[in-house]
Amino acid sequence: MGNSLRRGKRTKRLFWACTAALALCCCAVPLIRAARSTKELADTIIRLHIVAASDDEADQADKLLVRDGIAELARLELSDCQSKQEAQQTIAARLGRIEQKASEILKEQGRPSNVTVRLTQEHFPLRQYGKLTVPAGTYTALVVTIGEGEGHNWWCVMYPPLCYSGTDLQNEQEAIDFLDARLSPQTMERVLQGEETVYRFALLDGLKAFLSGDG
Numbered sequence: 001m002g003n004s005l006r007r008g009k010r011t012k013r014l015f016w017a018c019t020a021a022l023a024l025c026c027c028a029v030p031l032i033r034a035a036r037s038t039k040e041l042a043d044t045i046i047r048l049h050i051v052a053a054s055d056d057e058a059d060q061a062d063k064l065l066v067r068d069g070i071a072e073l074a075r076l077e078l079s080d081c082q083s084k085q086e087a088q089q090t091i092a093a094r095l096g097r098i099e100q101k102a103s104e105i106l107k108e109q110g111r112p113s114n115v116t117v118r119l120t121q122e123h124f125p126l127r128q129y130g131k132l133t134v135p136a137g138t139y140t141a142l143v144v145t146i147g148e149g150e151g152h153n154w155w156c157v158m159y160p161p162l163c164y165s166g167t168d169l170q171n172e173q174e175a176i177d178f179l180d181a182r183l184s185p186q187t188m189e190r191v192l193q194g195e196e197t198v199y200r201f202a203l204l205d206g207l208k209a210f211l212s213g214d215g
Helices: 002-042 057-078 084-093 095-108 172-180 185-193 195-212
Strands: 046-051 115-124 127-129 132-134 137-146 153-159
Touching (some): 002 137, 002 185, 046 084, 046 115, 057 153, 084 153, 132 172, 172 185
């Protein structure tokens, strides 16, 4: 009986090993392609990350006012930049001005105006902006922190200028044209169709069916 139990355990381990190998083979190539597309996009755009002071209603409203102000500043300052490198240099040279702009917006509302800004590398989750899907990954980002920065975040694309003004995306078609001229067809297709999201759920459903014996 002991030998039979050991054989059963070995069979089970072999089954799971084969399952893992199959899953790896099925998704290795698409994942490699997805990683390449994410890097290509990360080499092209700059993100914006605004962190509210807290989740208090007034602090969340402050976050949106700062968002609108920086979106307008980005539109004016970055629209003529022809590359991420040029835009990054422009932002780096204007960090003090951006911080001052955010502080002035808060002061106009009679709100605490402690704001810090920095240009850094930061991980972002997958986000969809109108027709554009930006996959999860590490991107160059302008991070704006209001007060203690303990509230919910707000993310967008700063370059090419795409951030919201009020409730509407700015320059969506211009951003699409900009990216289309700089990205490979495969990456552009992924950005426009949200391939990562579709692929993830298709893979998950297929794996579940395989393990349950339904596939």
